[in-house]
Amino acid sequence: MVWSVRKACRSALAAGALLLASCSQGPSGPAEPRTEFNIGWSIYAGWIPWPYAQQAGIVKKWADKYGIKINIVQVNDYVESINQYNAGKFDGVTVTNMDALTIPAAGGKDTSAIIVGDYSNGNDGLVMKGADTLSALKGKQVNLVELSVSHYLLARAAESAGLTLRDIRTVNTSDADIVGAFSSPHVTAAVAWNPQLSVMKAQPSANLAFSSAQIPGEILDLMVVDTATLKATPNLGKALAGIWYETVQLMLRQDSEGEAARAAMAKLAGTDRQTFEDQLSTTHLYSDPKAAVAATTSPTLMTNMQRVRDFSFSKGLFKGTSSADAVGMAFPGGKTLGDPQRVTLRFDVSFMQLAADGKL
Known part of the structure; x- marks a missing residue:
């Protein structure tokens, strides 16, 4: 079932993956420039645009534009995709805001959320x-x-x-x-x-x-990338933003091309067309980069992330810490939540802004 892969392992995430994440170390500086990158994903309606983009040649188009190669890699187990990101096998991964905070960020892996892709709107x-x-x-x-x-x-x-x-x-x-x-x-x-x-x-x-x-906007689905890798090769962020917006805008078109794209995505998700359409109806996709920028720069995001943070801390998901402020988060405009000297989750709006300005 499409949704169960995304969320079924949350107890395992809380009980086991955090232990692995706690052993991760944040980057000491910018990574060495590279030209090939691996991005992990798991099955969920809001993340299906990524494998479709690879299948349709959209990934290659944008990667070629920036002189890099991007591999979109499926992991059948959601928790394992995050574990592999933590271990450095992936440069980026599709993840929810809560798990981005409680696993890589809480474990010390400096992570940047570069695309706010959607939020659960009744799922x-x-x-x-x-x-x-x-x-x-x-x-x-x-x-x-x-x-x-x-x-x-x-x-x-x-x-x-x-x-x-x-x-x-x-x-x-x-x-x-x-x-x-x-x-x-x-x-x-x-x-x-x-x-x-x-x-x-x-x-x-x-x-x-x-x-x-x-509670719109509180359960977010993101594309996150290792911050050091992004600093060393910002073209990766540009290519990913280009891939996302071209693909999502195509899938939402109400014409034969949009219908064909959704049919192909339903197949990739392992479900039928109507079930996939039903899942999309309760997923608020940010197909317009201007809307994504507005949502990411709104004070509401910081408020929502504080709610998520406080809940996570209250349930013991920040192991080894005595305060919810121990994990720092950075938001657009230089705002921070938690310890500003220990920021490990960053909402980076710059690549969505380039898309909104037509400058990718």
Whole structure:
């Protein structure tokens, strides 16, 4: 299933990958200039443009323009793709904002988010049986993948109702088991993502009580690149931005070429055309670089990342630290969150800005 590869391993990410990440060291200086680069990706509707671009020759077109070679490499396991990035086998990787923060950045690997590609706009949701008000969560059991984006969504849902996670008992349930669990009589609330979410919503007496559409921009999907590599070869960032915007603009066209592109992407995602289209409908893709720049330079991004950071720290995802400020983040305009002397996650808007200005 397309979505499960992206998010199913979040418990493994929290329990195991962070240990590996904690051994990573940040770069001591700019990397040596190179001409060939490897970019990792895993299956998710918002990341399928990358392998399609390679298949369609768009990757080669932009790489040739900048005199480099880019290999878009699929990794079937999302957590493994991040592990390989941490180990230096990939120069960049597709990743969510929460995982970019809690794995490479928290582990000391200086990482730059150069493309804010999309945000979940209803792909993740909380479903309840026989109730549709969040106040009914108090004292309830909620099944979900713990220490995941689902856990974060539940925290935000509880907050909106004046509750905290202490008012709720969570039960760790894998994405493979979540639909079956919600079908049983004793499970009356659960958090999931598509396509599981759509199946659960269709069950008798099920109500969607909260979804990621109510927290737009908080669950982001990014293209991140090793900062030292990017400094040594900024043409890599330029080529990746060119690839992204040409491909996404093509896939969203409502003509025969756009339809053909989406059909090819559905095949790459291992699903049928209608299922892929349904997933796109709840994915807010930043196809316009100007919109991406606006979102990345907005104060809202810093606010959202503070929420994500505070949740992650509260759940022990910044191992070996005594404060959420131990991991520094840099934002456009010279703003920082956390320790400015230990910045390891940077939202670099420069390449999206070049695209917006037509200067790639």
